[in-house]
Amino acid sequence: MAKPDFECTFIDTREAILRYTVHGFSKLCGPVVSPPCYLLNLPWRILIMPWAIQDDDKKWTKRYMSYFLQCTMDKKYKNWLCNINGELDLLSVCEENKPFRRLISQEFSSNKDNFGYNCYMLWDDILDPGKGFIKDDAITLQLHFIIEIPSNGSIWYNMNNFTGRISIPKKKKRHSPQERNLVGELREKIRTSDEAEEHLTSLRKLKELFKI
Numbered sequence: 001m002a003k004p005d006f007e008c009t010f011i012d013t014r015e016a017i018l019r020y021t022v023h024g025f026s027k028l029c030g031p032v033v034s035p036p037c038y039l040l041n042l043p044w045r046i047l048i049m050p051w052a053i054q055d056d057d058k059k060w061t062k063r064y065m066s067y068f069l070q071c072t073m074d075k076k077y078k079n080w081l082c083n084i085n086g087e088l089d090l091l092s093v094c095e096e097n098k099p100f101r102r103l104i105s106q107e108f109s110s111n112k113d114n115f116g117y118n119c120y121m122l123w124d125d126i127l128d129p130g131k132g133f134i135k136d137d138a139i140t141l142q143l144h145f146i147i148e149i150p151s152n153g154s155i156w157y158n159m160n161n162f163t164g165r166i167s168i169p170k171k172k173k174r175h176s177p178q179e180r181n182l183v184g185e186l187r188e189k190i191r192t193s194d195e196a197e198e199h200l201t202s203l204r205k206l207k208e209l210f211k212i
Contacts, residue, residue, distance in 0.1 A: 008037035014147040015039075020046045023138045026127055033070065039147060042080070045070045046143050051118045063123035068116030069143055071108050081109040086145030088116060090126070093135040099142065100133065 007019040020034040028050055036043035051066040067088050073080060084106055089099035106115040126133050133139055 006035050010039070013040070014149075016044070016145065018044065018046050018143040018145075019140065020142075021138055021140045022048065023136075025134060025139050026137050036072075040082075042071050042073060042082075042147075044145070045072065046141050047114060047116070048120075048141065050123065053119070064119040065121050065123055065126055066116065066118045067102070067120035067141065068114045069104065069145060070114040072113060073110065078110045081107065083107050083148040084115070084145055085148065086143060088120065089142040089144070090121060090133055091140040091142055092132045094132055097132055104145075 005021045005023070009017040009019070011017065016037055016039045018034065018037050022028075022032055028048075031047060031049040034046040036045050038044075047066075047068040047070045049066045051064045052061050053064070054061045067090075069084065069086055069088070084104065086104045088102045088104060090101075091099045100121060102117055102120060104115055106112075108115065125131050126139060129135075
C-alpha cells in the first residue's frame with residue numbers, strides 16, 4: 001500500500017513529526033504548503049519553495065529550496081507565543097541513509113509565524129539522483145518539532161481552545177526573610193516543645209497565609 005503524501009505523528013501533547021511528500025518537484029515555481037497538523041490547537045505546516053540569489057552584477061544565479069515550519073493562526077488571535085525546537089529533514093530515498101538536516105530554535109508568535117531556511121539546500125543537488133534525495137521527481141520532507149510554552153511570565157495564547165483568552169503563567173511567590181524566619185522558629189518549637197500540637201496548628205495557619 002502506498003504511503004499518503006502527508007502524515008502527522010503525535011509523540012506527545014507538545015511534540016509531533018510531520019512527513020510530507022512533494023511530487024513534480026523539478027517543476028515547482030512557487031510555494032507549496034502541506035495540510036495542517038494541529039498541536040496544542042495550533043495549525044502547523046511544512047512550507048517549501050524555490051529561492052534564487054544573484055551576485056551584484058547578475059552574472060550568476062544560484063537556486064535553492066527554501067524550507068520552513070509555518071503556523072498560520074487566524075489573524076484575530078493576536079496574542080499567542082511559544083518556542084519551537086525542531087529538525088528540518090530532507091529524507092533520502094534509501095531509508096538506511098541519513099537525511100539532510102538543519103535545526104531550528106525559534107520563538108513563534110502572531111508576528112512571526114514561520115521560521116526555517118531560504119537557502120536550505122541547492123536545487124541542483126536535490127535534483128541530482130546521485131545525491132539520493134529524489135525519485136520519480138518526488139521528495140519527502142520530515143519535520144520533527146517540540147513546542148515549549150514560555151515560563152517567564154510572557155503573555156501567551158490560551159492553547160486549550162480557540163476562545164482567544166490570554167493567560168499569564170504563574171510565578172513562584174518569593175517570601176520575605178521575616179516570613180521564613182517566623183515559620184522556622186515555629187518548626188523548632190514543634191520539635192522541642194511539650195506544646196507541639198498548639199505550635200503545629202499555628203504553623204499550619206502561617207503556611208496557609210503565606211502559601212508556603
